[in-house]
Amino acid sequence: MILVIKKGTPEEEIRRISHELQESWNIKPETVVGRHHVIIGAIGDTATLDPMRLQEISPWIERVLRVEKPFKRASREYYHGQASEVIVLTPNGAVSFGEHHPVVTIAGPCAVENEEMIVRTAQRVKAAGAKFLRGGAYKPRTSPYAFQGHGESALEMLWQARQATGLGIVTEVMDTSDIERVAEVADIVQIGARNMQNFTLLKKVGTQSKPVLLKRGLAATIDDWLMAAEYILASGNPNVILCERGIRTFDRQYTRNTLDLSAIPVLRSLTHLPIAIDPSHGTGISAFVPTMSKAAIVAGTDALVIEVHPTPAQALSDGPQSLTLEQFDYLSREMEIISQAINRHEQLVPVLI
Template sequence: MIIIMKDALTAKMVLAEAQNRQLPHVYRFENRVGFAEIKNINELSFINQADIVETIADHPAAMQVSRTFHPDDTIIQTPHSKIGGENFNLIAGPDAIESAEHVLAMGQAAKDAGATILRGGSYKPRTNPYSFQGLGEQGLQWHRAAADALGMDMMTEIMSPTDVDLVGKYTDIFQVGTRNMQNFALLKAVGKQSKPVLLKRGMSATVDEWLSAAEYIASEGNCQIILMERGIRSFDQKYLRNTMDVSVIPVLRELTHLPVLADPSHAAGVTEHVTPTGLAAVAAGAQGLMIEIHDQPDKAWVDGKQALTPEQMVNLFTKAQTIHDIVK
């Protein structure tokens, strides 16, 4: 149940009293107080009815991440980026960290193209257990050094709750990948720390499942969450790695206050399709793009088939910025 109070001060007092009574899962945004486990206003006798503007019983199960509870766009501030609202964010880097020199070179190319966030994987969730799994902490160190040298934010994937402290020593933004979207122990773990979390859509996840995964993070106290559409599992494996669900972007912009970005690299899976797929996502309202780049895609350790060269990245980012400026 969400209760809209007459002002923010009254809502703050209601929250304090609810916490004093040890009511579970009570949250506040400005003049709204949300009770995740209470459906009947009669259970809240300590609230003065005269202070209530409206009571909303029929609200999304993922309450905190909904616009019903939080009408305003969330803006996430990192050392080098503002994410959400009318901001447009460009994220790029190699799929896997390969060497200190390579991640620095790719980071420089990304920054020159307008990106403020350097992505790269040091822990790789691979379908085949014998495929390259990442360089671990050595990769994190090289990644961090490159981001610092370039004045960029660092974003990297985390796979296990046990790695939160280690990865958190290096990264500015945690990335939870598609295979871990419903790894609830991991979602709770990143929810207990204070850095932003980028949550990719599960490969077959519904909108409600995705938003509920975000709510797991928020329920632990961390509302700095970024949603990323990366394509859902397709039945046409001959031509498509995944299907970019362009229609979900405006749906999410309506349902949630969280920033909504897109990853056309994993959706398209083939270099020549990444740019048109990314532009379609921006036209639909995506507030940023993340792509994989490599100067020699045929020699990339992971996913070279979908990597753009730095020159192709510039072409995509230039067009994407123009489209964003038109539709924002």
């Protein structure tokens, strides 16, 4: 349930309303400040509450609305019908993810293999326009015999790449015991597809302050995915970016997964959270990555996560879906042209609603 507060309401009155909700109604109030209104989210058991009774708390309450979706904080209604933004502080400055900001590119290898490779890759993807370097230190693999990542030593290599280039770092955490160490290096903490419904991990990552990139599970519905985001939001971290990375369908002969680009407009109607697309895992074939990257921009994605490796044929993980450095350079130029055409390029001025 949300309370829409009238424009111009004194801050003291907003605090009074919040206090009364908590003390008299046993409801946890959460205040969201929009461009034109202030919203107070009423979190708790509100199923039997009469909205008209809540509206009587103050003449400054414009209206009281029920949030019908099971994902309350993630719903677009909760954020007064607008899109939110996630602002990430990197050594090169603040980068904003959101519907009214330039498309952000996150690029790098599936796994961190050695320092020379990761630094070289970081330098090249930065020169091509990427704002973040991705690289796995801990790798969840289907086979227990496949390369699992270098772990903590790979985090140190990512830190060296960050120092050398100023790029933000995106890397995955797999275990609650590793969150603190990963968050020391990462500017964005990634929750992978296989851990999307690891609720213990979601709740724990929600208690730390770094933004979270939440990948969609292999067979997750949109509701499953948004409810997973709700766990992070409910634990106190408002900075969640949703990442579509392909779902498992009946046809796996021609692509690794089925990249669900229709998720972009669906999510736009349901949630305020920023949206990212991972065409590398979504297709599993490097030749298809450029087409799906460009299609994702036109469809309205806020960010792209693209795997890039200096020598994909020698990669320890996911070489077949990785672009070469030269291929990424070329794709970046194409993506910039498309971004300019739809007004999602670097010089974009945020649109006021």
